[in-house]
Amino acid sequence: MSLxxxxxxxxxAHDLRLSFLRMRSMFGARxxxxxxxxxxxxxxVFHLLAWPAAAWLARAxxxxxxxALYYPALACAAVFVLPWLVAQAMTNSTRALYSRGDxxxxxxxPVSPRAVLSARxxxxxxxxxxxxxxFLFPIADMNAVISGRHWLALYPALAASALFxxxxxxxxxxxLFTVLGPKRTRLASQILATFIASAxxxxxxxxxxxxxxxxxxxxxxxxxxxxxxxxxxxxxxxLPVRAATGDGAxxxxxxxxALAVFTVSAVGLGPRFMASAVRSAGAxxxxxxxxAGGREHSFRAGxxxxxxxxxxxxxxxxxxxxxxxxxxxxxxxxxxVVLWRSQGPSGSLALAMSPCIxxxxxxxxxxxxxxxxxxxxxxxxLASAPVTRSQIERRKLQAVFAPxxxxxxxxxxxxxxxxxxxxxxxxLFALGAxxxxxxxxxxxxxxxxxxxxxxxxxQSKMVxxxxxxxxxxxxxxxxxxxxxSWAAVVPIGLAALLLWFNRPPRVARPVLRESLA
Amino acid sequence: xxxxxxxxxxxxxxxxxxxxxxxHLDLDVRAGEFYALLGPNGAGKTxxxxxxxxxLPADAGGIEIFGVDARRAPIEAKRITAWLPDEPMxxxxxxxxxxxxxxxxxxxxxxxxxxxxxxxxxxxxxxxKHRHExxxxxxxxxxxxxxxxxxxxxNPKLLMLDEPLTGLDAAVxxxxxxxxxxxxxxxxxxxxxxxxxxxxxRLADRIGIIQRGRLIAEGTLAQLREKAGGGNxxxxxVFLQLTQSAExxx
Numbered sequence: 167m168s169l170x171x172x173x174x175x176x177x178x179a180h181d182l183r184l185s186f187l188r189m190r191s192m193f194g195a196r197x198x199x200x201x202x203x204x205x206x207x208x209x210x211v212f213h214l215l216a217w218p219a220a221a222w223l224a225r226a227x228x229x230x231x232x233x234a235l236y237y238p239a240l241a242c243a244a245v246f247v248l249p250w251l252v253a254q255a256m257t258n259s260t261r262a263l264y265s266r267g268d269x270x271x272x273x274x275x276p277v278s279p280r281a282v283l284s285a286r287x288x289x290x291x292x293x294x295x296x297x298x299x300x301f302l303f304p305i306a307d308m309n310a311v312i313s314g315r316h317w318l319a320l321y322p323a324l325a326a327s328a329l330f331x332x333x334x335x336x337x338x339x340x341x342l343f344t345v346l347g348p349k350r351t352r353l354a355s356q357i358l359a360t361f362i363a364s365a366x367x368x369x370x371x372x373x374x375x376x377x378x379x380x381x382x383x384x385x386x387x388x389x390x391x392x393x394x395x396x397x398x399x400x401x402x403x404x405l406p407v408r409a410a411t412g413d414g415a416x417x418x419x420x421x422x423x424a425l426a427v428f429t430v431s432a433v434g435l436g437p438r439f440m441a442s443a444v445r446s447a448g449a450x451x452x453x454x455x456x457x458a459g460g461r462e463h464s465f466r467a468g469x470x471x472x473x474x475x476x477x478x479x480x481x482x483x484x485x486x487x488x489x490x491x492x493x494x495x496x497x498x499x500x501x502x503v504v505l506w507r508s509q510g511p512s513g514s515l516a517l518a519m520s521p522c523i524x525x526x527x528x529x530x531x532x533x534x535x536x537x538x539x540x541x542x543x544x545x546x547x548l549a550s551a552p553v554t555r556s557q558i559e560r561r562k563l564q565a566v567f568a569p570x571x572x573x574x575x576x577x578x579x580x581x582x583x584x585x586x587x588x589x590x591x592x593x594l595f596a597l598g599a600x601x602x603x604x605x606x607x608x609x610x611x612x613x614x615x616x617x618x619x620x621x622x623x624x625q626s627k628m629v630x631x632x633x634x635x636x637x638x639x640x641x642x643x644x645x646x647x648x649x650x651s652w653a654a655v656v657p658i659g660l661a662a663l664l665l666w667f668n669r670p671p672r673v674a675r676p677v678l679r680e681s682l683a
Numbered sequence: 684x685x686x687x688x689x690x691x692x693x694x695x696x697x698x699x700x701x702x703x704x705x706x707h708l709d710l711d712v713r714a715g716e717f718y719a720l721l722g723p724n725g726a727g728k729t730x731x732x733x734x735x736x737x738x739l740p741a742d743a744g745g746i747e748i749f750g751v752d753a754r755r756a757p758i759e760a761k762r763i764t765a766w767l768p769d770e771p772m773x774x775x776x777x778x779x780x781x782x783x784x785x786x787x788x789x790x791x792x793x794x795x796x797x798x799x800x801x802x803x804x805x806x807x808x809x810x811x812k813h814r815h816e817x818x819x820x821x822x823x824x825x826x827x828x829x830x831x832x833x834x835x836x837x838n839p840k841l842l843m844l845d846e847p848l849t850g851l852d853a854a855v856x857x858x859x860x861x862x863x864x865x866x867x868x869x870x871x872x873x874x875x876x877x878x879x880x881x882x883x884x885r886l887a888d889r890i891g892i893i894q895r896g897r898l899i900a901e902g903t904l905a906q907l908r909e910k911a912g913g914g915n916x917x918x919x920x921v922f923l924q925l926t927q928s929a930e931x932x933x
Contacts, residue, residue: 466784551790
């Protein structure tokens with residue numbers, strides 16, 4: 167059956183095809199059969215990994231009492247999945263607003279803007295469903311085997327959640343555009359999306375750092391909720407949880423609510439969204455003048471200084487990038503508190519702080535090196551300059567290490583004052599960790615745009631894996647070193663081995679990434 | 684003693700897989716000359732210039748820039764050259780002055796001298812009033828002017844320009860053409876590729892036509908007309924006739 171050109175279904179098929187092609191491009195130039203085999207293998211592994219989670223949920227469901235974890239676990243899952251889906255929708259909506267792509271073509275065509283937006287929104291919802299479902303559906307399948315078929319309700323419940331979140335994300339982005347205007351919306355939306363997505367991680371850590379008494383009260387409130395309270399499982403806030411666990415009426419209500427939100431948002435906001443897209447195109451041509459009264463610029467000398475200053479200026483002037491990098495720090499900090507609390511009153515400060523300092527050093531160093539090396543805006547220009555590749559790399563590394571040193575100076579100094587020897591060891595290990603992930607990113611460059619710094623591993627999952635393994639090796643090594651165990655040399659040796667395997671080939675490498683199209 | 688050629692390519696060759704992009708190309712650009720390199724799409728113009736600029740390794744052949752072997756001493760060669768592609772290579776978050784400071788730093792220009800030159804270039808190219816604005820908000824023409832200022836701030840002896848006028852409006856194109864002519868009058872050498880034949884016709888001292896990676900004709904406009912069969916035909920007619928003849932002969 168052929169679809170009527172210009173209709174919603176036709177546009178939706180077009181957008182879904184583009185989504186499919188994007189997903190397929192992640193697998194490189196492999197044949198469809200190979201891609202299917204890889205996908206099947208991934209799904210099989212995820213199902214295997216989901217088995218313990220499903221078994222745990224089955225046991226938790228059977229348990230009762232004030233310490234029962236079944237409902238807190240379900241609440242946590244809902245609190246994680248929904249904001250994550252909303253954040254994805256906001257990111258995708260912002261991208262749709264600002265990337266010209268085929269939007270100019272569609273807007274210039276005699277097609278209804280409502281149909282265009284509805285189709286695009288549906289594709290966004292399907293993409294979100296795919297990325298969340300990849301992790302959640304195996305758990306549902308395993309639970310269906312262990313606890314009963316009602317767990318398969320997670321499929322329609324998650325689809326409804328994706329529609330609901332997409333509608334909400336679209337509305338928030340359009341609202342931001344109306345309030346903040348085209349110039350500020352992109353940044354505001356991206357930062358907001360990042361913080362919404364991190365809400366769960368931060369919230370979970372917050373629960374971990376709460377005093378014992380407060381945590382017990384919270385568990386009691388979730389397990390034995392007062393009618394009408396936030397945790398009342400018959401209340402509207404628990405509707406998605408009830409739907410996902412197979413309550414038929416709740417599932418129907420959740421699907422209806424999600425469809426309503428999606429339809430109102432996609433259809434109702436269609437013309438406004440498209441008008442915003444037109445305004446964003448206009449804003450792209452407008453300049454961002456510096457504030458009046460700024461002093462005149464005086465030039466300074468030297469290629470090295472020029473390279474370092476350029477890197478620092480680019481970093482300083484990208485608040486979105488800064489927020490992304492700082493989030494890595496925020497994610498890690500509460501772990502310190504948890505490690506501190508877990509040791510009891512006579513715990514070691516070094517044991518709590520050092521692994522986190524190491525992880526932050528390695529991760530931020532990796533991100534900054536990728537920014538400096540792989541997302542260079544003018545690689546050809548640098549290649550045409552009378553400076554050698556090694557000079558460029560050396561200066562860029564210096565530029566990377568300076569902000570990292572600034573970031574870690576205070577915690578390292580605090581640790582050195584409290585436990586001088588441990589402070590010195592931590593600084594040494596942090597340098598090693600930072601250098602190893604920096605070298606990895608320098609030796610295995612993967613071109614990308616600066617805004618994709620947190621998605622850079624999508625291009626090379628192997629480099630991402632190596633980066634995390636290096637980080638882990640150094641973190642384990644510092645723990646062993648603090649415990650005065652010579653076994654610390656093992657993870658350090660492993661890190662060195664990983665780097666050796668990733669050393670650059672002897673043949674000449676391209677200086678920097680090719681220009682992005 | 685005759686002066687050294689600004690650019691001397693001998694037997695320059697580059698292949699991509701089975702395709703030969705540049706095929707034993709011999710080409711001389713004289714010192715103080717404005718040389719236009721023309722050719723149909725895919726003829727090897729950009730590949731030739733990218734090899735000369737040190738952006739692409741040649742498979743074989745020689746590249747000399749004012750007597751400096753650019754393959755053996757690339758840094759020395761780059762010190763006296765500038766490369767300007769059709770897509771301006773800028774940093775969106777920098778303003779024009781910061782960009783020019785960066786370029787001057789890479790070429791090790793004395794800061795006070797660089798500052799004075801930046802002021803002059805910004806004035807000539809009508810960029811001074813935008814000097815504190817970030818490049819991300821600039822139009823294509825503005826970006827190309829900033830990139831051109833960057834290419835000129837270290838006073839290169841040889842400028843290699845790949846389609847520098849593509850997408851520019853008439854006013855900006857006029858500014859760029861005037862500036863390039865001034866540079867040649869001041870003693871610089873320029874090799875430029877373009878599809879806008881009027882530019883080659885008006886500005887170039889000599890024109891080279893490249894096809895399938897080989898130089899099929901070279902000379903002044905009058906010499907090319909003669910080669911194409913005489914008459915008073917336009918460069919467009921001459922170009923089409925020569926490339927079509929070469930295509931038939933191939």
